[in-house]
Amino acid sequence: MGNLDNLTFVEGTKIGDTFTLLSDLQWHCGRHEFPSSQPAALIRELRNLGYDIETGKNMECEGSCQGKGTHWRLKSLEPARPIKMHLPSSAQALLSSRLEELQKLEKRREFLVSEINKLVKAVSYNPG
Numbered sequence: 001m002g003n004l005d006n007l008t009f010v011e012g013t014k015i016g017d018t019f020t021l022l023s024d025l026q027w028h029c030g031r032h033e034f035p036s037s038q039p040a041a042l043i044r045e046l047r048n049l050g051y052d053i054e055t056g057k058n059m060e061c062e063g064s065c066q067g068k069g070t071h072w073r074l075k076s077l078e079p080a081r082p083i084k085m086h087l088p089s090s091a092q093a094l095l096s097s098r099l100e101e102l103q104k105l106e107k108r109r110e111f112l113v114s115e116i117n118k119l120v121k122a123v124s125y126n127p128g
């Protein structure tokens with residue numbers, strides 16, 4: 001199984017089975033070896049997770065199909081690049097707004113703590 005921080009590929013899922021298939025670092029035929037009829041989509045998902053995968057076009061298949069087709073090979077069991085992530089602009093705006101609110105609350109909290117400390121000093125002052 002491949003790990004990426006807290007990400008572990010689950011066996012029995014198409015992406016998990018694809019990673020397991022490719023984990024021998026050998027070439028695999030897109031016609032008959034992958035757990036999906038659309039292996040390119042799974043390859044794209046793995047690439048988005050940072051894995052470096054080679055593509056071989058019109059390679060002779062030495063497996064059961066004996067034809068020519070696209071083959072893929074994982075270059076390393078570890079990701080070569082960071083994960084590609086994109087937040088929609090609406091989520092970015094919401095995140096930015098929440099961050100501003102938190103910063104204002106933190107300033108207000110600091111002010112209140114300061115005022116409470118002044119009151120505690122004034123009350124505990126006993127000259128006599």
